[in-house]
Amino acid sequence: MSDAESVDLLLPGAPDVRAAAITWLDGLATERRLSPNTVEAYRRDLRQFLAHLAKGGTNPDIPTLIGLKPRDVRGFMSARRQDGVGGRSLMRALAGLRSFARHLDREGHGSVAALSAVRSPKVERRLPRPLPVAAAIAMASPDIRLGEDRPSWVLSRDAAVLALLYGSGLRISEALGLTRRDAPVGGVDAVTVVGKGQKTRSVPAIAQVQAAVEEYLKLCPYALPPEGPLFVGAKGGPLSPRIVQLAVASMRGALGLPSTATPHALRHSFASHLLARQGDLRAIQELLGHASLATTQVYTKVDSARLLDAFDAAHPRARAS
Structure with a gap:
């Protein structure tokens, strides 16, 4: 049929x-x-x-x-x-x-x-919740899961995927859509991904991301053809997003993170942490692959909210009010 x-x-x-x-x-x-x-x-x-x-x-x-x-x-x-x-x-x-x-x-x-x-129903836009910098970095390291009964190549694989989410701001579908040929190794300092609407963009891959991918490739027991998936599962087939989600869930307890700490939260963290370091909003829009600047501007609210929380916690007059 x-x-x-x-x-x-x-x-x-x-x-x-x-x-x-x-x-x-x-x-x-x-x-x-x-x-x-x-x-x-x-x-x-x-x-x-x-x-x-x-x-x-x-x-x-x-x-x-x-x-x-x-x-x-x-x-x-x-x-x-x-x-x-x-x-x-x-x-x-x-x-x-x-x-x-x-x-x-x-x-x-x-x-x-x-x-x-008929008017569209009003929906309050939920602000993304970025992770603390230390927690985001820890998630992209295989060391946080050394106590788990997993092969070392699997831990390195998951760390490399999460490094791409946090270090390059990729969506999980974009990271898992990379081919072996796309891998940012051997002096390649960028990845080309296909995002929403089949739009292609190039995103820098910092040294830590390159190192994580190189470590995974060194340990991976499978021969990866150039046009095949970069990240593979336990049996050598394409890696499922669900496996990455479960890996992140296993880390939440060790890092004391809420249920909102998901793979996608690492992408939010990438944008929020860049903005906190005075990153240009237009540049962040291009890195994330947002079609509209309005989508990226959500992160300005996130950053302001975090600053207000810090003010309320630290300022003596705020505590007194």
Whole structure:
């Protein structure tokens, strides 16, 4: 069974809606190059929306969608909230439905005006929580896990991955997407990664990152072909992000860190610690691969919050108030 046939079976709604959905989802994956997880989330949101409309006793077709009223969309959002869905997920769902509506409009079916008339739910933006410098450095060292029953090459592998997250600000998917040819060794002081939207960027690899990768390659028991993955699992296949997440979880207790200390927190720490050292915001944006400076500007709030905490803890008048 093809992917298109699978989508057709899983989506409720009339045949014209299912056919339009297949074309839309295929375009998200192939033309816009959204991640498989994002495409699946949008498919799930559309399925839930169509199922909600079908509860009224009609099988929703494209004319039904075109004729929707804002109250119909609000009713769906309200039902999802009653199911315990948070504002962030609702915002994503509405974004996906609007994307589908734009697809219908482009295909000449007409505008789903109700989706434009409903405001997106307000979501408080959660600030990233950077790790203390000492803890971030410790995570990128195999020494912190010497007591674990793991082969030394595995400890070095995990340390090299985490060194790339903290020392170069990579996403975990970007680090695990590197090939052996990409390795910053032998005098190579940068890595080229493919980020969100398949955008390529070059990021410096400092000496400590290079040393961590070199140590891993020296100990790795597998022959790594140039175009194969740089980081491999216990059986020589591509390394799973879950393995790196478990490695970080095993360190949290030893370092006294909260559950928010994740692999992605190392990337946040990279940006926050650079900013604390007077790093240029535009340069940090380029290093992180953010499409918008507004995304990077979140770190200015993080840095200010940390300074205020330090002020409250240390200033005599702050303690007295």
